Amino acid sequence: MNKVKSLYIHVPFCHKICDYCDFTKLQYFRNFAVKYLDALEEELKAYQIKDLKTIYVGGGTPTALEDDLFEELLKIIDPYVNGVEEYTFEANPESLSLDKIKMLKSHGVNRVSIGVQTTDDKILNMVNRDHTFEQVKTAIKSLKETGIDNINVDLILGLPHSSETILRKDLENILSLNIKHISCYGLTVNPHTVLFNKGYKEPEGDLLRAFYDTVEEELTKNGFVHYEVSNWAKPGYQSEHNLTYWRNEEYFGCGLGASGYIGETRYKNTVNLSQYIDRVFVNEKELVSEKDKRTYQIMLNLRTIEGLDISFVKDKQEEIDSLISSGLLIKKDHKLIPTYEGMMVLDQILLKLI
Ligand code: SF4
Known part of the structure; x- marks a missing residue:
């Protein structure tokens, strides 16, 4: 499917x-x-x-x-x-x-x-x-x-x-x-x-x-x-x-310079119009390993209030506790959700969790 x-x-x-x-x-x-x-x-x-x-x-x-x-x-x-x-x-x-x-x-x-x-x-x-x-x-x-x-x-x-x-x-x-x-x-x-x-x-x-x-x-x-x-x-x-x-879900990307993510592959199209018109579409491909996938998951999920499933960072309990007590994350059911303060300093959160 x-x-x-x-x-x-x-x-x-x-x-x-x-x-x-x-x-x-x-x-x-x-x-x-x-x-x-x-x-x-x-x-x-x-x-x-x-x-x-x-x-x-x-x-x-x-x-x-x-x-x-x-x-x-x-x-x-x-x-x-x-x-x-x-x-x-x-x-x-x-x-x-x-x-x-x-x-x-x-x-x-x-x-x-x-x-x-x-x-x-x-x-x-x-x-x-x-x-x-x-x-x-x-x-x-x-x-x-x-x-x-x-x-x-x-x-x-x-x-x-x-x-x-x-x-x-x-x-x-x-x-x-x-x-x-x-x-x-x-x-x-x-x-x-x-x-x-x-x-x-x-x-x-x-x-x-x-x-x-x-x-x-x-x-x-x-x-x-x-x-x-x-x-x-x-x-x-x-x-x-x-x-x-x-949500780190897959998508097709078409057109000059577009990026896509299909199966295990992230790709980027050429930014050169002549190449594109000559039907040379994809320029870079990155095979996404399990480790990379987890990194993307953390980086992307923590941008939204849908948050990140805690199972992706279960080895980081100490860091999570500290981010929660500093008011940057909240825990709701099995999710970690950034607060407004957390969204403003997202890089700091990512440094601790990745
Ligand atoms: S030049 Fe850039 S910012 Fe301006 S309309 Fe075009 S794509 Fe948008």
């Missing part, structure tokens, strides 16, 4: 490259996108994909594709959609037109994740984002009117010129949109990004922690559950697809 219930598809194209971006992405050119979709269709067909529960189409910017190619992408995915419970598309506000929203709806997409990052138009412009908060509002209104109300918004904590005041305004603006899910990631400044070359530094630990404390306070006060280090959801709206990763 096929145990793999989740599929990730990467669409690497963007119209404009953001200053902080370290994802696998390329400038959009129609002729590349046409060839890319052909290769993607072939890659998908090569796996025995059936009976999925979740599909997640990320990027890059899937909505960067022109309408006819966007529809073609949806048609390429159609054969795998039957029975899927959560089908997510990532989108950028400026390219999430009403026509695209209608296409998403008619092909069964029931969740949309929008890259908002901040609601401050000046900062958006400074980091080369191509949208305004007004466009976010319009896109979310259109999604809801079309019947897609399971919506996530991504925010970045610590963008250049951000502050506590701006973050509070961001949260107020986002909460006014009445959405189901919010992801907040601390800014990372990776080499080869424009921000790095400009000498910009990531927010220091204390500042980032203060930002997280504000997010936690505002979102939990407004009925969101902090269910994963960087993710808050209204009850019943956790990302089922992302929970696949955090």
Whole structure:
């Protein structure tokens, strides 16, 4: 029986490259996108994909594709959609037109994740984002009117010129949109990004922690559950697809630079577009030993409030007791669950348990 219930598809194209971006992405050119979709269709067909529960189409910017190619992408995915419970598309506000929203709806997409990052138009412009908060509002209104109300918004904590005041305004603006899910990631400044070359530094630990404390306070006060280090959801709206990763379950990964986990193998696809178009998909493979599997289990399970089955760390009783008495973990039945404090210092917990 096929145990793999989740599929990730990467669409690497963007119209404009953001200053902080370290994802696998390329400038959009129609002729590349046409060839890319052909290769993607072939890659998908090569796996025995059936009976999925979740599909997640990320990027890059899937909505960067022109309408006819966007529809073609949806048609390429159609054969795998039957029975899927959560089908997510990532989108950028400026390219999430009403026509695209209608296409998403008619092909069964029931969740949309929008890259908002901040609601401050000046900062958006400074980091080369191509949208305004007004466009976010319009896109979310259109999604809801079309019947897609399971919506996530991504925010970045610590963008250049951000502050506590701006973050509070961001949260107020986002909460006014009445959405189901919010992801907040601390800014990372990776080499080869424009921000790095400009000498910009990531927010220091204390500042980032203060930002997280504000997010936690505002979102939990407004009925969101902090269910994963960087993710808050209204009850019943956790990302089922992302929970696949955090439960250490298997998933197919297709598209440029995508990662997957099937059977005993974790793999990563090439990030080279020419290779990908030439049908050389997988670039790295890692055979997961029992020991590695346990390590992944601990690292990933402890990110969420579903927690880790204590049987994976039964040789670490002393460390567990100390983590519980320091308020970083709680024990509930046979599970170890991180507290908010524990999520904020997850690396320290992992150092003790792995
Ligand atoms: S839209 Fe996303 S993937 Fe594209 S450049 Fe910006 S951050 Fe990177």
